[in-house]
Amino acid sequence: xxxxxxxxxxxxxxxRIMIVNKQGEIVSKAYSEFPQIYPKPGWVEHDxxxxxxxxxxxxxxxLEASSVRPSDIAGIGITNQRETTVLWEKETxxxxxxxxxxxxxxxxxxxxxxxxxGYGQLFHDKxxxxxxxYFSGTKVKWLLDEFPGLRERARAGEIAFGTxxxxxIAKLTQGKIHVTDYTNASRTLLFNIHDKVWDQEVLxxxxxxxxxxxxxxxxxxxxxxxxxxxxxxxxxxxxxxxxQQAALFGxxxxxxxxxKNTYGTGCFLLLNVGNKRIEPxxxxxxxxxxxxxxxxxxxxxxSIFIAGAVVQWLRDGLGLIKDASQTAQIAQSVGDSxxxxxxxxxxxxxxxxxxxxxxxxxxxxxxxxxxxHIVRAALEGIAYQVKDLVGAFEESTNSTFTELKVDxxxxxxxxxxQFQADILGCPIERSQYIESTGMGAAFLAGIATGxxxxxxxxxxLSGSDRTFTPAISPQIRDKxxxxxxxxxxxxxxxxxxx
Numbered sequence: 450x451x452x453x454x455x456x457x458x459x460x461x462x463x464x465r466i467m468i469v470n471k472q473g474e475i476v477s478k479a480y481s482e483f484p485q486i487y488p489k490p491g492w493v494e495h496d497x498x499x500x501x502x503x504x505x506x507x508x509x510x511x512l513e514a515s516s517v518r519p520s521d522i523a524g525i526g527i528t529n530q531r532e533t534t535v536l537w538e539k540e541t542x543x544x545x546x547x548x549x550x551x552x553x554x555x556x557x558x559x560x561x562x563x564x565x566x567g568y569g570q571l572f573h574d575k576x577x578x579x580x581x582x583y584f585s586g587t588k589v590k591w592l593l594d595e596f597p598g599l600r601e602r603a604r605a606g607e608i609a610f611g612t613x614x615x616x617x618i619a620k621l622t623q624g625k626i627h628v629t630d631y632t633n634a635s636r637t638l639l640f641n642i643h644d645k646v647w648d649q650e651v652l653x654x655x656x657x658x659x660x661x662x663x664x665x666x667x668x669x670x671x672x673x674x675x676x677x678x679x680x681x682x683x684x685x686x687x688x689x690x691x692x693q694q695a696a697l698f699g700x701x702x703x704x705x706x707x708x709k710n711t712y713g714t715g716c717f718l719l720l721n722v723g724n725k726r727i728e729p730x731x732x733x734x735x736x737x738x739x740x741x742x743x744x745x746x747x748x749x750x751x752s753i754f755i756a757g758a759v760v761q762w763l764r765d766g767l768g769l770i771k772d773a774s775q776t777a778q779i780a781q782s783v784g785d786s787x788x789x790x791x792x793x794x795x796x797x798x799x800x801x802x803x804x805x806x807x808x809x810x811x812x813x814x815x816x817x818x819x820x821x822h823i824v825r826a827a828l829e830g831i832a833y834q835v836k837d838l839v840g841a842f843e844e845s846t847n848s849t850f851t852e853l854k855v856d857x858x859x860x861x862x863x864x865x866x867q868f869q870a871d872i873l874g875c876p877i878e879r880s881q882y883i884e885s886t887g888m889g890a891a892f893l894a895g896i897a898t899g900x901x902x903x904x905x906x907x908x909x910l911s912g913s914d915r916t917f918t919p920a921i922s923p924q925i926r927d928k929x930x931x932x933x934x935x936x937x938x939x940x941x942x943x944x945x946x947x
Contacts, residue, residue: 451523454894457504458887459529459613461714464504465884466511469891477515479507486547491554494547497535501620519680526688526894528695528886529613531636534588539609542624545599549588552754552796556587557805568654575651577642577735579803585612586638590655603658610661614689621686626673629663630689631745635737642737645745669743669897688893692886693717694738697748699889700854700880703741710835711886712859716756718838720749731841732801741904743893749845751800751838755793756831757859763827769820777864780825788813790936791826801841806942832869833933839873852876856885870917872926877917
């Protein structure tokens with residue numbers, strides 16, 4: 450038995466490695482960003498080889514920054530940006546094309562055509578998802594359509610498809626293992642979440658050969674070992690979960706009725722609903738998460754495409770800030786947003802709107818508007834989107850949120866968390882692990898290898914850092930939110946307000 454577990458947290462803008470001891474303490478970590486590629490408006494790509502090289506680099510850095518030897522690692526857990534799609538040659542591990550990122554809208558016309566042909570309900574009933582370019586299936590179809598002869602090569606068994614977890618495992622094992630877990634499979638638009646199999650009818654509609662698909666396993670399970678040449682010894686790969694399901698697990702929300710919200714590049718609210726096949730309403734989706742043992746269960750989910758990424762845009766796109774940590778102080782330097790609303794629909798709107806063609810806007814600008822007001826409005830826009838989601842969850846479950854657990858990089862922003870509590874009207878409990886995503890991967894690997902026992906012990910390792918309580922009146926809350934709804938109505942492609 451090793452003394453530590455390692456988590457690979459491969460996100461949209463960078464890769465983080467964490468080495469965790471038996472007490473749940475992070476003894477070493479390393480992080481590196483990698484480039485975003487924007488070939489056309491609304492298109493987003495990553496270079497899969499850059500993702501792999503970055504991952505291997507930060508794995509080495511995390512080990513070198515500590516006294517931990519690779520042989521001390523009991524198991525590796527992998528969590529990843531979901532839906533991002535890679536096709537590669539099985540024999541050479543050479544990518545066919547850049548990875549098409551979950552934010553990319555290039556396959557929206559494919560979704561539109563399928564909807565017009567009346568297939569929207571079929572996809573929803575089988576996969577729990579909506580026909581949207583967000584998910585992997587239409588990205589795969591786009592790639593197979595784009596490259597002459599690629600579909601035939603796929604049918605011949607020469608091509609592999611995977612989300613980023615599958616790609617990293619292929620590289621870590623030098624092509625020996627082609628696998629994903631239930632949580633990632635459930636995000637592809639190709640997986641029947643009720644029968645828990647790749648759905649042949651859906652594959653036929655998209656003309657995707659089944660030969661390219663990975664095997665599907667539990668989230669806590671030893672699936673293979675790293676090639677000895679990479680780290681100096683073979684280390685078990687023992688945990689896999691999509692980033693948001695990993696964060697749900699990392700927050701200890703593996704029982705029915707527990708919910709968390711992660712503030713990352715996007716924003717993702719998940720509610721564990723156990724074995725209940727709830728019929729989602731208001732643009733929510735039903736997906737697979739994992740129970741205390743890492744086996745699949747159901748979760749209700751709402752996704753916001755742009756959350757922390759709007760802060761990155763303030764820095765890189767507008768030059769209004771030099772560092773994300775400045776935004777809280779800047780927002781607090783003005784009493785309010787001066788009537789300004791920033792709707793960050795840079796890649797369309799997710800739940801509950803699901804408008805692929807909405808685009809971002811800053812509304813309510815006057816001659817007296819300053820950069821400080823815009824920065825504050827950007828943070829408030831994140832919180833308003835979460836309120837949209839919470840309202841949809843309450844409608845679907847016929848219940849009211851009494852608290853919300855939060856994690857992710859942007860949850861460190863005290864102004865944002867206080868405004869979130871204010872606009873929701875319920876307490877916000879911030880995790881002691883801001884990177885609950887990586888901790889979830891570590892916990893899953895620990896369970897699979899016997900490093901930790903399921904259930905209670907993981908719950909004990911999770912804990913809160915701070916609780917934010919509402920501090921504004923319901924009247925002010927309602928007035929602010931009404932202004933947000935009007936702003937969203939202005940950017941939606943059909944011009945409607947929810």
